[in-house]
Amino acid sequence: MNNAIPAGPGPEPPLSLIFDPQKRLARLAGALTVDAPRSIWRPLEPDKASASVAGINGELTLDLAGLTALDLNGSAQVLSVINQLDRSGVQVSVRGLPDDLAVILELAREALKAPTASPPPRIGLIEETGRKLVAIKNDAATLVTFTGKLVIDFLSSLRHPSSVRWATVEHVAEVSGVNAVPIVALVSLLVGLIIAFQSAMVLKFVGLEIFVADMVGVAIVRELGPLITAIVLAGRSGSAFSAELGAMKAAEEVDAITTMGLSPVRELALPRVLASLLTTPVVTLFACFAGIWGGCLVLTAMGYSLLTYWQEAISMVTGTTFNICIFKSIIFGFVVAAIGCQRGLAAGDGPGAVGEATTSGVVTNIVVVAVIDSLLAVLFYVWDI
Amino acid sequence: MDKTMATPVRVEGLTVAYGQNPPILENLNFAIRTGEVFGILGGSGSGKSSVLRNLIGLVKPRAGQVFIFGQDMWAEEGRWLNVCRRRFGMMYQAGALFGSLNLLENVSMPLREFTDMSPAAVETAARMKLSLVGLAGFEYYLPVRISGGMQKRAAIARALALDPKLIFLDEPSAGLDPITSAGLDQLIRTLARNLGISFGVVTHELGSVMNIVDRAILLDKAAKGIVAEGRPADLAQMTWPPYVVAFFHRRPLEDEGKISEANNARQ
Structure with a gap:
């Protein structure tokens, strides 16, 4: 039986494999190069059912006298097929290869004699879970250590304000705080508007639409204003801190600071945290103002006067509510900047490290902000504040 | 196909500009x-890397033509660009390995994308290429986990993936210690001799130039062109122009303005 599969037209003679099972002989002719199709080897593929090649076992001769060209990838195909046949119990002997091409095949064969590595073993579910838990524990410890250093540097900066890099603080405050006001205000305005709409749909049945103003006032100032600000800043400014510091770490700038005997936390993280502490409460106030105006748009559209809405909304914002708002915004400002900086300074090596640090910073920030907000809600309830 | 058509690279009237x-x-x-190792030499800022970007088709020449194995790269509005690109390999200065892929996957990728080889043959070929550059045993390492010299070797293995007859190397010795650099030089010579590969090497490392380069051109930004061409040993013997002498004898140029005027006057 002869199986001949031409490889297609070309300037060289077409590549073909003629296999004669009776003679246990396969003749390969033409140019066996990187462009050779895999179908050329089909006659020598082991039969899956019998694990033999065209019913033969034992020995097979591969005659390469007809080859007109051979490169390393062609050699790889030959050696791969020989290896495959060997695993199926067929010993292949090669013959007839012209001397100039035999050099290439020999070079390939020699290269493959070097000890190679095996794929790393797959990690089981239990080991993977264990590794993840250890990583979370180490991560938490790193975060606590970093926070400790930051607090010490912060307290030190209060004692020696002149040691703080105020130019950096001013720049960061503008870029990550002042420039964030429009987006924070827009999101807050829309959230205020949505709350007012949803509340009005229910309260209008009992004719108490005016209490929408009270609800918007309390919800925005006490809860949503600080929360929206923190989440937007986590996505906008915290991620920027992670990316910026991660890139500095990759460029060995952080190492340069360390070898100068300076503290990266003090030089890089502290100015950003201070800027965030100073600007986040102000940005939060803008967010509260915009959120209340969002509710105002709904109520005025329903026929209430601006003055009525405003008086009603503000009446619910007591000094305590306002203080809670500012307190939360300070906490969130610290958390967002600190976690963003910590993730950047802890970035690994490699091209994906900055991206990973940024993603990790945003995710950690949002989770931590949500957890802290929940804890504060419970505490304020318990303390009846 | 005549001899001119088979020339791996032919550059005619190339003008480089940004x-x-x-x-x-x-x-x-x-x-x-x-089969020759061709050096594109020049000092920092002389435009040698810009020439390379023109040769590999990343930048369209302001004027002139680049022929890869006889084919004008930019003919017919760039129709032949990718055809030409597939006919050479390229090693970037920092390796430019894909950071998320291990070395075996880095080398396998062009084979998977551009050939019809079976997965087993692709893996065999990739392991072979890595072994040829001395990286057998490092197949499953990510690029970030190996040294700069090993990254350059892996980049050469990737450039070898499709068995091109032409490979461009951008500063292969830059940032390497003398021993690693000598190893890389030896590898380039071995590949050129055993596989008949032509190399276009952009470098300013005189040690490498003398070790591996068969013929070279020296670029000078002041002269806006080639100031010398020939075998490195012959170039090192030249006594004129001053830029060539300064380059090959590692001397500072005392008055670049005067020298460039002199160069221009001689041209």
Whole structure:
């Protein structure tokens, strides 16, 4: 039986494999190069059912006298097929290869004699879970250590304000705080508007639409204003801190600071945290103002006067509510900047490290902000504040 | 196919410029012959890497033509660009390995994308290429986990993936210690001799130039072109122009303005 599969037209003679099972002989002719199709080897593929090649076992001769060209990838195909046949119990002997091409095949064969590595073993579910838990524990410890250093540097900066890099603080405050006001205000305005709409749909049945103003006032100032600000800043400014510091770490700038005997936390993280502490409460106030105006748009559209809405909304914002708002915004400002900086300074090596640090910073920030907000809600309830 | 058509690289009247800025190099003419290691030499800022970007088709020449194995790269509005690109390999200065892929996957990728080889043959070929550059045993390492010299070797293995007859190397010895650099030089010579590969090497490392380069051109930004061409040993013997002497004898140029005027006057 002869199986001949031409490889297609070309300037060289077409590549073909003629296999004669009776003679246990396969003749390969033409140019066996990187462009050779895999179908050329089909006659020598082991039969899956019998694990033999065209019913033969034992020995097979591969005659390469007809080859007109051979490169390393062609050699790889030959050696791969020989290896495959060997695993199926067929010993292949090669013959007839012209001397100039035999050099290439020999070079390939020699290269493959070097000890190679095996794929790393797959990690089981239990080991993977264990590794993840250890990583979370180490991560938490790193975060606590970093926070400790930051607090010490912060307290030190209060004692020696002149040691703080105020130019950096001013720049960061503008870029990550002042420039964030429009987006924070827009999101807050829309959230205020949505709350007012949803509340009005229910309260209008009992004719108490005016209490929408009270609800918007309390919800925005006490809860949503600080929360929206923190989440937007986590996505906008915290991620920027992670990316910026991660890139500095990759460029060995952080190492340069360390070898100068300076503290990266003090030089890089502290100015950003201070800027965030100073600007986040102000940005939060803008967010509260915009959120209340969002509710105002709904109520005025329903026929209430601006003055009525405003008086009603503000009446619910007591000094305590306002203080809670500012307190939360300070906490969130610290958390967002600190976690963003910590993730950047802890970035690994490699091209994906900055991206990973940024993603990790945003995710950690949002989770931590949500957890802290929940804890504060419970505490304020318990303390009846 | 005549001999001219088979020349791996032929450059005719190449003018190198960025955007609408004045050209940095004008009317370059040279060829890389079959099986030779060809050096594109020059000091920092002389435009040698810019020439390379023109040769590999990343930048369209302001004027002139680049022929890869006889095919004008930019003919017919770039129709032949990718055909030409597939006929050479390229090693970037920092390796440019894909950071998320291990070395085996880095080398396998071109084979998977551009050939019809079976997965087993692709893996065999990739392991072989890595072994040829001395990286057997490092197949499953990510690029970030190996040294700079090993990254350059892996980048050469990737450049070898499709068995091109032409490979461009951008500063292969830059940032390497003398031993690693000598190893890389030896590898390039071995590949050129055993596989008949032509190399276009951009470098300013005189040690490597003397070790591996068969023929070279020397670029000078002041002269806006090639100031010398020939075997490195012959170039090192030249007594004129001053830039060539300063380059090959590692001497500072005392008055660049006067020298460039002199160079221009002689041209």
